[in-house]
Structures are given as C-alpha cells and as structure tokens.
Amino acid sequence: MTGDDLVLRAARQLEICNACRYCEGYCAVFPALERRSTYAAGDVHYIANLCHDCRDCYYACPFAPPHEYGINLPQVLSEVRAQTYRHYARPRGLARLGGWHGVNVARAALLGIIVFASLAVIVSGPQAVTSPHPGPGAFYDVVPWLLMLVPALLGTAYVLLGWVASGYAFWRDSGAAGGAIGPAELGGVVADVLSLRFLRGGGQGCTYPDDRPSMARWSLHSLVFYGFGLCFASTCAASFQQDVLGQLPPYPILSAPVLLGTVGGVAMVAGAAGLILQKRGSDRRAASSWMTDADYAFIGLLGAASLTGLLTLAVRDTSLLGVMLVVHLGVLAALYVMAPYSKFIHFVYRVLALVRNRGEQALEAASRAARGVQL
Numbered sequence: 297m298t299g300d301d302l303v304l305r306a307a308r309q310l311e312i313c314n315a316c317r318y319c320e321g322y323c324a325v326f327p328a329l330e331r332r333s334t335y336a337a338g339d340v341h342y343i344a345n346l347c348h349d350c351r352d353c354y355y356a357c358p359f360a361p362p363h364e365y366g367i368n369l370p371q372v373l374s375e376v377r378a379q380t381y382r383h384y385a386r387p388r389g390l391a392r393l394g395g396w397h398g399v400n401v402a403r404a405a406l407l408g409i410i411v412f413a414s415l416a417v418i419v420s421g422p423q424a425v426t427s428p429h430p431g432p433g434a435f436y437d438v439v440p441w442l443l444m445l446v447p448a449l450l451g452t453a454y455v456l457l458g459w460v461a462s463g464y465a466f467w468r469d470s471g472a473a474g475g476a477i478g479p480a481e482l483g484g485v486v487a488d489v490l491s492l493r494f495l496r497g498g499g500q501g502c503t504y505p506d507d508r509p510s511m512a513r514w515s516l517h518s519l520v521f522y523g524f525g526l527c528f529a530s531t532c533a534a535s536f537q538q539d540v541l542g543q544l545p546p547y548p549i550l551s552a553p554v555l556l557g558t559v560g561g562v563a564m565v566a567g568a569a570g571l572i573l574q575k576r577g578s579d580r581r582a583a584s585s586w587m588t589d590a591d592y593a594f595i596g597l598l599g600a601a602s603l604t605g606l607l608t609l610a611v612r613d614t615s616l617l618g619v620m621l622v623v624h625l626g627v628l629a630a631l632y633v634m635a636p637y638s639k640f641i642h643f644v645y646r647v648l649a650l651v652r653n654r655g656e657q658a659l660e661a662a663s664r665a666a667r668g669v670q671l
C-alpha cells in the first residue's frame with residue numbers, strides 16, 4: 297500500500313468517526329478530527345500522532361471488523377504514525393538504516409561494541425580490558441575520557457539536529473487548522489507530558505493489552521520515562537563532580553550519580569520488561585505489525601542500555617569492568633545512531649501534536665467566546 301492509499305484509508309475512517317462521534321470523550325483524537333471536515337495528509341499525520349494507542353475506541357466501536365465499515369482506528373493510525381516516522385526522518389539518506397527493526401538495532405549494537413572494544417584494545421592495550429582498575433579514573437583506564445566525550449558530544453548534536461529537522465518538517469505539514477500557541481498552551485503541554493495524561497484515559501487507564509481498562513501501561517511508561525530522566529540527571533551529576541569538583545569516577549554507592557543512575561536504571565529495566573510482556577499479550581487485531589516490530593526494537597534497546605549500565609556499576613571493582621564498559625558504550629552508541637530512525641522519534645511528534653492540539657483548543661475557545669457560545 298502506498299502512502300497516499302494509507303492516508304485515504306485513514307481519512308475514510310476519520311470521516312465515519314466524524315459522523316458518528318460516539319467516542320468523542322475518549323481522547324484528543326476525536327475533538328481534533330471534529331474540527332475538520334476534510335483530511336489532507338498533514339491532518340492525518342497530526343491526528344495519528346495524537347493517538348496513543350489506548351484501544352478504547354476499538355473495543356467500543358460497533359463498526360469494528362467484521363462489520364463492513366471495518367473501523368479500526370488504533371491500527372490505521374498506528375500505520376500512519378509509522379509512515380510519519382519514515383516520511384519525516386532526517387537526514388533522509390540515513391533513514392535506510394532502518395532503526396525501527398529489531399535485527400538492524402541488534403546489528404548497530406554489535407557494531408558499537410566492536411568499535412569500542414577495538415578502540416580500548418588499540419589505545420589502552422588488551423590487558424586494560426581484562427584487568428581490574430581500582431581507584432579514581434578506572435573507566436578511563438579502559439576507554440580514555442576523550443574517546444567517550446567526543447563521540448557523546450557529536451552523537452548528541454547529531455540526534456538533536458535530526459530531531460529538530462524532522463520535527464520542523466512534521467510541524468510545517470500539520471498546521472492547516474492554525475491556532476495561536478502562547479505560554480498557557482505550552483504550560484498545558486508540559487503538564488500533559490509530565491503526567492502522561494492521555495495514557496490515564498478518563499482515570500481508569502488504557503484498554504490494553506486486552507479489553508479490560510488498566511493503569512498498567514501508564515505505570516510502565518512512567519517507569520521508563522522517569523527512569524530515563526533520572527539516568528540523565530545522574531550523567532549531569534557525574535559531570536558536575538568530575539568537571540567542577542575535580543573528582544574522577546567511579547563514585548561511592550551513596551553519591552548522587554550512583555544513586556540517581558541506579559534508581560533510574562532499575563526503573564527503566566522494569567518498565568521496559570513490563571512493556572515488552574504487555575505487548576506480547578496484546579490484541580494483535582488492533583495493532584500494526586510494523587509498529588509492533590519498531591516497539592520491540594526500541595524498548596529492547598532502551599532496556600539493554602539500562603541493564604548494561606547497571607551491570608557496569610555492579611562489576612566496577614572486578615576484572616569484568618573493561619568488558620562490561622565496552623558493551624555498555626556500544627549499546628549507547630547504537631541508541632544514539634538509531635535515535636532519529638527508531639521509535640525514539642515518537643516523543644518528538646507526540647509532543648508537537650500535543651502543542652498543535654493545545655493551539656487548536658485555544659482557537660476554538662476564542663471562537664466560541666467571540667460568538668457568545670457557552671460550553
């Protein structure tokens with residue numbers, strides 16, 4: 297099926313939903329589709345990225361398959377989101393890396409491990425990888441500081457530039473309905489994102505992985521999301537201790553970098569494992585196979601990055617430090633390289649769709665106020 301065919305198929309379902317409106321209280325998708333009477337590609341891409349795949353509408357819909365209308369919004373919007381990821385991926389040429397597929401992600405991680413192991417052996421010598429390294433600077437005895445810093449800085453710049461370029465292309469195409477975006481709208485989006493509001497549904501969670509509402513998906517997403525934030529805080533704290541206080545790692549168990557990294561890493565491993573288990577038991581009738589593969593690849597890579605980080609911490613006083621460190625750095629390198637081409641990018645489009653949605657809500661409220669309409 298071509299991209300145009302997919303947009304037309306999604307637009308047809310959105311038109312039926314716009315006529316039916318039974319699900320309009322379920323999520324932000326329905327008010328957004330009701331603000332439109334036609335659905336161009338940019339509208340469909342935007343609406344698809346407002347959907348968080350809770351499946352409420354699928355289980356409520358009397359027109360779901362095997363009905364002849366075949367309404368299946370979670371599936372078709374998931375397919376459109378997949379198209380969004382491919383269509384707006386920047387730099388375009390590297391999109392052929394295919395980071396959304398598990399096999400390619402595993403290859404990237406293996407390549408990263410080989411590169412860091414080779415660098416460690418060439419620069420520090422084979423014994424540096426297999427010997428214990430007591431005392432400050434242990435990690436840098438295996439992989440010198442500059443060989444960690446320079447790839448990390450280059451990787452961060454590459455990821456941020458790719459995300460900004462992809463996000464800009466998506467934003468430009470999705471703006472047909474307009475809507476001013478000011479501090480109030482941006483504040484609302486921050487609250488939506490930090491509370492993972494839409495994964496809570498109306499307070500009883502998603503009908504996922506089966507037709508019973510549950511807060512489990514919200515809880516697992518929260519573990520991964522806030523675990524990631526704690527790991528980032530751990531990296532910042534370690535940079536402060538090293539570059540400002542002049543204290544080289546490894547740090548004591550009760551230091552800020554270790555505590556933050558341990559709690560964050562455990563949360564990410566638990567959340568990633570739970571999400572994979574949920575996905576394995578989820579209802580495939582409402583899923584897109586492409587997105588399922590991309591989900592496994594991304595969640596697996598996040599979980600592997602956290603697990604190898606925790607293991608590096610656990611063996612840091614032993615001769616296994618060198619091996620675990622190059623494995624961890626290799627997995628992190630894969631996470632960076634694949635970031636613009638893996639499910640990681642969903643964060644960018646989701647946030648932009650929420651910003652767009654807040655702008656449209658503000659425009660609608662202003663229009664109602666101008667007409668003297670009471671809600």
Ligand code: SF4
Pocket residue numbers: 312313314316317318319320353354356357358359360367369
């Ligand atoms: S998903 Fe089904 S029930 Fe819900 S608005 Fe669309 S057509 Fe109506």
Ligand code: SF4
Pocket residue numbers: 319322323324325326346347348349350351352353354369370373
């Ligand atoms: S799956 Fe959930 S978020 Fe997506 S359109 Fe249906 S009710 Fe809305």
